[in-house]
Amino acid sequence: MAGNKLTNIQVYRKKWNINIGVIIFGAVFIYLVVTVLLYLTGNHVTAYEVREGSILKDNAYTGFIVRDETIVQAESDGYINYFALEGSKVGAKTRVYTLSDKKLELTSNTDEESLELTSEEQNSILMKTQSFSENFREEQFSDVYTLKNNITNVLESKSNQSRQAQLDAMVAAGNNDLQIYTAVSDGIILYSTDGYENITTDQVTEDDISKANYESKNLTDNTKIKAGDPVYKLIRSNDWSVVILLNDETAKELADVNRVKVSFSKDNETTYAGFSIQTKKDTSYGILTFDSSMIRYAEERYLDLELILEDESGLKIPKSSVVTKKFYTVPKDYLTSGGNSSGTGVLVDIGKDQSQFQSVEVYYSDEESNLVYLDYDAFDSNTVLKKPDSSETYELTKTKKLKGVYNINKGYAIFRQVQILCESDEYYIVASGQDYGLTNYDHIALYGDSVRTDDVVF
Incomplete structure (x- = not known):
């Protein structure tokens, strides 16, 4: 064993090296975990972007027209022909119709090359068509009928000129068989009757409005009539009712x-x-009265119309955003500037003839009463304010409530009052351009009850 040598082996601990990458990763990981947990357990605020809009509240009806109408009867027998344009205004000397022993042979303007449209008439139709084409919108399809009526009026006027010219020719030729009759008075002329010419607003019934058994009889050219038969009717007043x-x-x-x-x-x-209500046999009737535009609807007995009860424009916000908050009302004279900034505040009486400046935010200013609205939660009960440069004091006891929303533009909730103009089932239209109010494109909490003043919005 003498040849064996003992060796003293010592084990050293491995030196620990700091890995900065692992530390950064760990910190980021912990931050993400905490953020996720806060998000999952926190109060979520859904934002809504305020935009300009409008609410139109209307009711659609079919109305029954009542007006001053007179039926004119034939003075003798014969074949009738008309020479005044239906729906036009006539005077006492306007030639309206003729009676003859035989049918008259009148040519239409489509058969006369000389009765082509003038350049002015062509330009009129072109301008109306061009305007319609440039401004047409699908939601206003009724404009198609307006264009049709405008063009029809031009063509009918041309046709009537042709008939008048032919009448002049027959008179010049000495047709002794022809009797010419002028209008009995001024008015708008119509060639139809329906039996409702003498009805008044208080005589109209539910069946009349529903068109039950309604019939209209048209009076046409070259029809054999007898003395006393209706030949036309006149609307003699621009006042009318629906x-x-x-x-x-x-x-x-x-x-x-x-x-x-x-x-x-x-x-x-x-x-x-003008509007009034009549009640007959437990049925309510609305009476609409007009004093113009009769000629536009002279040929109608029934009109489809809408009563526009509300038509407001402003800022459109959901009803769910609106909350009611209580405020102290304070005379505007008690506001002042001071403290460590130029901000607005009030002087709070702390006793011993001393006061302390407290910054405040004004949430609304009532110009009529000269009062400002201050946050109810910003003051202790029975707080007394001192008027700047005066010995007058004001105890915070009077409160009022404001409707408003929580503005979250800055990442935290700020109450903003709103003035409601009108409403639908889901939205309000509120006034824009108001101090202490909302502006277009503001972001507000969709559900106002989910936040409180100064809550941080994630």
Whole structure:
């Protein structure tokens, strides 16, 4: 064993080297875990972007027209022919119709090369068509009928000129068989009757409005008539009425209304009408009265229309965003600037003729009452304010509530008051451009009850 040598072996601990990459990764990992946990357990706020919009609340009806109408009867027998354009205004000397022993042979303007449209008439039709093409929108399809009526009026006017020219020729030729009759008075002329010419608004029934058994008889050229038969009728006044049927809910809603906005489906025209309600046998009727535009609807007995009860534009916000918050009301004279900044605040009485400046945020200013609204939670109960440069004091006891939303533009919730103009089932239209209010493209909490003032929004 003498040849064996003992060796003293010592084991040293391995030196630990710091790996900065592992530390950074660990820190990031912990941060992500904490962030995820906070997100999963925190209060989630859904944002809504405020945009300009409008709410239109209307009710559609079919109305029954009542107006001042007179039926003119034939003075003798014969074949009748008309020479005044239907739906046009006539005077006492306007030639309206003729009576003859035999049918008259009148050519239409389509058969006369000399009765082609003039350049002015062609330009008129071209301009109307071009305007329609440039401004047409699918949601206003009724404009198609307006264009049709405009073109038809030009063509009918041309046809009437042709008939007048032929009448002049027959008179010049000495046709002794021809009797010419002029209008009995001024008015708008129509060549149809329906039996409702003498009806008044208080005589209109539910069946009349529903068109039950309604018939209209047209009076046509070269028809054999007898003395006393109706030959035409005149509308002699520009005052007219439309009677509509109201349900109980609408009648109650409009009980105190005396003027409404009306839109006519026929030509998409909008105007205002006087309004009243008549009740007969437990049925409510709305009476719309007009004093213009009679000639536009002279040939109609029934009109499809809409009562525009609300038509407001402003900022459109969801109803779910709106909350009610309580505030102290303070005279504006108690506001001042001071402290360590130029911000707005009030002087809080702390006793012993001393006061302390406290920064405040004004949430609303009522110019009529000269009051400002301050956060109710920013003050202790029975707080007393001192008026700057005065010995007057004001105890915080009076409160009022404001409707508003929580603005989250800056990442935390700030209450902003809103002035509601109108509403639908899901949205409000609120005033824009107000101090302490909202502006277009602001972001607000979709559900106002889910946040409180100064909550941080993730």
